Amino acid sequence: MLSSIQRNPSRRRRLERQLGDTETSYFLPSRKSGVNDMYLHLGFRAPSGLMRRRRVCFVWAFLRLKHPLLSSKVEMQDYDDIRFVYQVPDSAMDAYESADASLDYRSQSKEAMIDSYLNGPRILSNERPSYLIISGHPAKDCSPSASALGGFDLLLCAAHFLGDGMALHNFGNDFFTLLTSDWTDENLESMLSDEWYSWWGGKNGNRLPSHLEDRLALPPMADTKFHRIARRVDFENSQARLIGGHSFPRRNGNTRKTVVPTVCIDAERTKRTLKKCQAQSVSINAALFSIVNIAWAKTCDRNWEIPMMMYSALNLRPVLAANDGCDDSYWYLAIGFFNVVLPTFIPKSDHDIEKIFWRRARAAKEQTAQATKSPMLASRCLEMARKRGMQARRWAREDDEKERGTCRASPPPLRAKDVTRRPPCAALVGLSLLGNLDAIYNHAAFLKAEVHTLTTGSRQRAGGILLFGYTFAGKLWISLGYDEAGLDDKVEQFWANILTAMDTFLG
Incomplete structure (x- = not known):
């Protein structure tokens, strides 16, 4: 449990908007097997104390607050009625816990992690369109002050209907800028609280980014x-x-x-x-x-x-x-x-x-x-x-x-003379x-x-x-x-x- 982030329950707010045509063209094929689900892999060396779950989760939660599509669900009523739905977190702690549920620590090689994402069962879904995985070999001392370097891999998984390559890479830059900063865990905790309050403490505006069209x-x-x-x-x-x-x-x-x-x-x-x-x-x-x-x-x-x-x-x-x-x-x-x-x-x-x-x-x-x-x-x-x-x-x-x-039978093919070559x-x-x-x-x-290695791609x-x-x-x-x-x-x-x-x- 977080020590200083206190719950501040409010009436649960629900923001939503329709998917645009481009988003729809990526969403519909993804439903069964995750076609086009993106990944960004970054290989890096860092002090083991920096990679403790609590610190990583503060940064992950903060970025999910700033970019609400990362934690929005998709509801489909019909082929012409598909919506992003964002449940506004009740508090900074609520945002933290939501981020923690979409964060995974593993002990896999880069190759195994990417292969399982590309060829294994789909990780993402309509309810979880983004996911963050950390894998590595930390030094034995993982205390907050540990300075021994460990080798780590980050895998950010995101459905393509949420964004594109530029979104992935801007995220990667922001993530490492915050994670490796001189800010203490307490500073990051305060930053998360301030971010939640500045947008949701007393504001009822719609912050979902508009679609391309x-x-x-x-x-x-x-x-x-x-x-x-x-x-x-x-x-x-x-x-x-x-x-x-x-x-x-x-x-x-x-x-x-x-x-x-x-x-x-x-x-x-x-x-x-x-x-x-x-x-x-x-x-x-x-x-x-x-x-x-x-x-x-x-x-x-x-x-x-x-x-x-x-x-x-x-x-x-x-x-x-x-x-x-x-x-x-x-x-x-x-x-x-x-x-x-x-x-x-x-x-x-x-x-x-x-x-x-x-x-x-x-x-x-x-x-x-x-x-x-x-x-x-x-x-x-x-x-x-x-x-x-x-x-x-x-x-x-x-x-x-x-x-x-x-499925109804397809219409008979056109005769050759009816087809314009x-x-x-x-x-x-x-x-x-x-x-x-x-x-x-x-x-x-x-x-x-x-950060020494970058690989990217999609299912x-x-x-x-x-x-x-x-x-x-x-x-x-x-x-x-x-x-x-x-x-x-x-x-x-x-x-x-x-x-x-x-x-x-x-x-």
Whole structure:
């Protein structure tokens, strides 16, 4: 029991809001097996006394108060009626106890912890959308003043409908800034009490962050019937220009088994790599699109005349309107999507391959700029959200009907002459390019800990594949998360070709 945090019972308040289309598109597929449930792993060394459960729980409870979606439940009445529900804590002690119920201490290796999260029974649920796990090997002395360093791993688990990668990493920075500060446990306890009282001691405002579609809202004049039709025509035209004729062969009928091979490039080589990209007027992100392109061209054995397409997430936070209800929370979902299409063909001779590599990296840079700087960005994101929300509701309804045995037969397929021939539009792989995470993690502020390793990803659907690229602790990290049971052996050759291309073009 906490000594100084006293209960201050109040009438239990319930805050709620509807999920937006983007949140819905992540929530509905997650219900059964946790598809897209995110994780952030951070490996670190710290004094064992710093990692006592009581201190960690104060920080965890404080951040859950500041970011209420972390402790909100989801209630689904219908496919069009899905709500976040936040039960306001009665007191700071109530907030602490709630956080403690979503905190777990283990003695697992990093690999075992991530594997159990990705491939084991789902940890999260509608009632518990976030969870914090600490694992490690503390020194023998775990008293508050213990200074001997232990090796620890943190795993933050969060449903994707709560937020995105930027939310994960801002959380990681705040967590270690508070945990490793000079504040005593008593200071953290007081901070938790003050935070609760400042928001809930006598205030009845709604602090749930708004969803993406509200923040992307267009001016009233742009919401006429004419403008809505124009937006949809522009969106459909932009989608029609996407051509992709490559995908990984699938294996059917196997239980999903996600693996995440990861390569960390040392700091000196990372500096050389970034300098090489800068000399070619591209970012490392643009270069990674080209790396994937060349790696696949070396892997595939047909259809070289058809372009390959990759998709990537688009951070929309810089273009969103402020949220009057909860300005200080970064836990909300704020991503869109864009595609990069590159030729698949490369000459058999390696004589000009480096020129081709950098030319395609510049093409990826141009396509990324076209997506991010388009004056139609907001409207296209709204249309994409609307489309993804509609698809998720339809697929969820069909899945539920199949499970209940009430699924109606599908309509007969259209005859060939009734189908307008369109070019193929398949994406080979997704790229999650997080950039320089050292711009988010203020390592100098982690006074008593060294955070040295970062891994991130999500539970995937069968046959899923996603490449991650980022710099952290001055090093470049590349990982490929994929379902090894759902994809054939060609994906292993593809990963080997990625590593070879990294060595060949980026040094």
